[in-house]
Amino acid sequence: MPDNQAKTLCVVGAGNMGHQIALQGALCGFQVYCNDINESTLRGAEEFARNWLAGRVQKGKMTAEEARAVSDRLIFTQDLDEAARHSDLVIEAIVEILEVKRKLFKRLDEICPAHTILATNSSYIVSSKLADAVARPDKVINMHFFNPALVMKLVEVVKGPHVSEETVEIVFEVCRALQKTPVRVNKEIYGFVVNRVFSAITKEACYLLDQGIASIEDIDIAVRNGLGHPLGPFELLDLTGIDLEYNVLMEKYQSTGNLNDKPSPALVERWAKGEYGRKTRRGFYDYNSK
Ligand SMILES: NC(=O)c1ccc[n+]([C@@H]2O[C@H](COP(=O)([O-])OP(=O)(O)OC[C@H]3O[C@@H](n4cnc5c(N)ncnc54)[C@H](O)[C@@H]3O)[C@@H](O)[C@H]2O)c1
Numbered sequence: 001m002p003d004n005q006a007k008t009l010c011v012v013g014a015g016n017m018g019h020q021i022a023l024q025g026a027l028c029g030f031q032v033y034c035n036d037i038n039e040s041t042l043r044g045a046e047e048f049a050r051n052w053l054a055g056r057v058q059k060g061k062m063t064a065e066e067a068r069a070v071s072d073r074l075i076f077t078q079d080l081d082e083a084a085r086h087s088d089l090v091i092e093a094i095v096e097i098l099e100v101k102r103k104l105f106k107r108l109d110e111i112c113p114a115h116t117i118l119a120t121n122s123s124y125i126v127s128s129k130l131a132d133a134v135a136r137p138d139k140v141i142n143m144h145f146f147n148p149a150l151v152m153k154l155v156e157v158v159k160g161p162h163v164s165e166e167t168v169e170i171v172f173e174v175c176r177a178l179q180k181t182p183v184r185v186n187k188e189i190y191g192f193v194v195n196r197v198f199s200a201i202t203k204e205a206c207y208l209l210d211q212g213i214a215s216i217e218d219i220d221i222a223v224r225n226g227l228g229h230p231l232g233p234f235e236l237l238d239l240t241g242i243d244l245e246y247n248v249l250m251e252k253y254q255s256t257g258n259l260n261d262k263p264s265p266a267l268v269e270r271w272a273k274g275e276y277g278r279k280t281r282r283g284f285y286d287y288n289s290k
Pocket of ligand 1: 096
């Protein structure tokens with residue numbers, strides 16, 4: 001990699017996470033290609049960036065010229081070859097389904113230059129499950145951002161057994177250049193650090209709800225005011241996506257067979273109705289009137 005420094009990023013998946021990771025990259029001076037297979041999601045991401053930049057200009061936080069420069073550095077394309085072929089680092093932010101990610105990594109391995117690092121933003125899938133799909137396992141790494149990615153500072157960087165120290169170093173440099181705070185996770189573990197703690201909290205919150213111990217609102221109020229969390233567990237589940245949490249718990253349950261790992265009735269009920277949270281305007285809360 002030239003100067004040991006990544007300059008061109010490719011973000012694959014322009015959904016909840018990807019569109020903001022891409023914009024953050026362009027804001028921090030990277031050339032960014034943002035790709036999605038879904039055209040309307042890609043257009044939505046482009047519109048979000050345009051409106052967000054216009055808002056900054058309107059508030060006097062950025063000049064129109066600066067906003068234009070950011071916009072010029074951010075290219076949206078449905079063409080994966082165009083998006084990935086010049087990249088130093090790819091950040092994958094597509095659906096949380098292992099086989100879909102493996103297929104993408106295999107394709108990226110064919111398209112990208114030999115030096116390109118292939119990072120996954122997966123919340124739970126460790127990169128060793130993707131590394132054997134490519135010919136550069138030492139350059140496949142977890143780079144886990146938090147939602148909303150424009151705001152949240154933390155990035156968990158996971159040093160799987162196949163990952164080279166050079167890859168970890170470069171990813172740390174990129175995180176800092178993105179004005180994020182990277183933490184090193186020394187071993188691969190399901191859910192890394194933050195989501196393990198979050199899972200324990202949401203599991204207990206769902207249990208309390210299922211048992212009728214307290215309402216959604218009161219559990220959120222209790223956690224916000226009693227633990228000092230900015231959001232309650234149900235507010236956070238609505239933000240991160242009930243479908244994501246459901247898929248993650250089902251995958252865990254299928255691998256362990258432990259009934260304790262099964263998603264709770266409160267979660268399953270909403271998932272079955274397609275009420276995934278903010279993105280569908282309804283989850284634990286109703287956002288239609290908000
Ligand atoms: N939602 C969160 O709070 C959060 C936080 C941290 C990490 N993550 C992780 O980020 C990843 C994405 O999550 P999300 O919430 O943004 O999902 P999302 O469903 O909002 O977006 C995923 C996007 O990927 C696109 N996509 C699917 N297959 C593709 C392919 N082969 N090529 C290109 N695009 C493809 C979809 O069209 C969709 O727009 C997941 O791995 C998730 O675990 C999510």
